[in-house]
Amino acid sequence: KQWYQRRVAITAGEKKTGVSKRNLALGGIAVTLIWLCVGIGSSLVCSIVCFIYPAYKSFKAVESPQGDDDKQWLTYWIVYSTFNILEYFADLILFWIPLYDLLKCLFLVWCMWPIENNGSVIVYNTLLRPFLLKNEAKIDAKLSKVSGQVNKYVSDAKKEKSTDCDSALIPLL
Numbered sequence: 001k002q003w004y005q006r007r008v009a010i011t012a013g014e015k016k017t018g019v020s021k022r023n024l025a026l027g028g029i030a031v032t033l034i035w036l037c038v039g040i041g042s043s044l045v046c047s048i049v050c051f052i053y054p055a056y057k058s059f060k061a062v063e064s065p066q067g068d069d070d071k072q073w074l075t076y077w078i079v080y081s082t083f084n085i086l087e088y089f090a091d092l093i094l095f096w097i098p099l100y101d102l103l104k105c106l107f108l109v110w111c112m113w114p115i116e117n118n119g120s121v122i123v124y125n126t127l128l129r130p131f132l133l134k135n136e137a138k139i140d141a142k143l144s145k146v147s148g149q150v151n152k153y154v155s156d157a158k159k160e161k162s163t164d165c166d167s168a169l170i171p172l173l
Helices: 002-017 021-038 042-063 068-094 100-112 119-172
Strands: none
């Protein structure tokens, strides 16, 4: 159904502009690539392509009765979040790479490409999965410790808030 809706949209664009569907698609790709190469707003374009589209597809996957697409998008988000964390720490170096935003966008498009062994499956299975399985117990222990501390802080804040409220009401009585 989605494929049909996209085809209808492209056909409508073809009728309105008089430009063939093929040329419309190639033009859209060319504009995106040029925008990424120029650099002005390239981070925004990359975010739109590599975040908003997968977020919407993830929503569709969650809402669909089939569960096969859920794993595809969860794998993409694991790779995407790992990539973003690594990118944050390596930003000072990556900034100097020519056409970095284009390369980043191409990598993330490869990761979300709708084929069985797309980039996210390959990166996950060869790099991330072995690392996570090896360190799963350590990661779980750290997460448990941090969540326990956060729960303690929240509990203390609630107690302090209720004590402050009680002390503020006493003079009114």
